[in-house]
Amino acid sequence: MTEVEVSVTELAEMNDDERWMEYAMTLALKAQEEGEVPVGAVLVLDNQVIGEGWNRSIGHHDPTAHAEIMALRQGGNAVQNYRLLDATLYVTLEPCVMCAGAMIHSRIRRVVYGAADAKTGAAGSLMDILRHPGMNHQIEITSGVLADACSEQLSAFFRFRRSQKKALRLAERAAQTGETTSGNSAE
Numbered sequence: 531m532t533e534v535e536v537s538v539t540e541l542a543e544m545n546d547d548e549r550w551m552e553y554a555m556t557l558a559l560k561a562q563e564e565g566e567v568p569v570g571a572v573l574v575l576d577n578q579v580i581g582e583g584w585n586r587s588i589g590h591h592d593p594t595a596h597a598e599i600m601a602l603r604q605g606g607n608a609v610q611n612y613r614l615l616d617a618t619l620y621v622t623l624e625p626c627v628m629c630a631g632a633m634i635h636s637r638i639r640r641v642v643y644g645a646a647d648a649k650t651g652a653a654g655s656l657m658d659i660l661r662h663p664g665m666n667h668q669i670e671i672t673s674g675v676l677a678d679a680c681s682e683q684l685s686a687f688f689r690f691r692r693s694q695k696k697a698l699r700l701a702e703r704a705a706q707t708g709e710t711t712s713g714n715s716a717e
């Protein structure tokens with residue numbers, strides 16, 4: 531990876547955020563290839579990747595194997611410390627309560643997410659764990675970076691999965707009808 535000198539202007543930070551979010555989206559594709567919901571996360575410290583993760587809950591039989599958790603674990607290993615001070619976590623989907631909790635434990639400085647999650651988002655949508663006034667560590671949040679692209683990545687996956695399920699149902703129905711020639715629609 532090339533070293534990039536980033537001037538600390540808001541614009542530069544914005545472009546940087548987009549660049550890392552694009553990277554997180556490529557990690558989300560790995561989840562998709564493994565039949566998981568496509569969410570990707572990358573943990574960055576001093577403009578270097580120290581952890582990457584993608585959703586692996588199904589494959590790992592692990593409800594905690596969210597992209598963010600995987601990235602935090604790898605990051606902890608990389609710096610040999612469970613505190614990940616000054617790191618920024620980029621994730622394509624707003625973190626859930628569990629991941630927001632893990633971020634607070636890790637003491638990362640900032641989280642940047644793409645698509646908001648009205649149903650389970652714990653960074654401002656459903657609730658705001660990361661900036662809860664009672665929390666002993668506050669995490670800076672930047673939301674909506676490449677939000678449309680991240681959101682479309684998820685929507686496309688769910689559309690595809692619905693169409694697959696429908697095709698499967700139709701195939702099963704066709705097979706049943708073929709076997710019994712009853713023409714039972716079963717609905």
Ligand SMILES: [Zn+2]
Nearest residue numbers: 596625626629
């Ligand atoms: Zn999560």
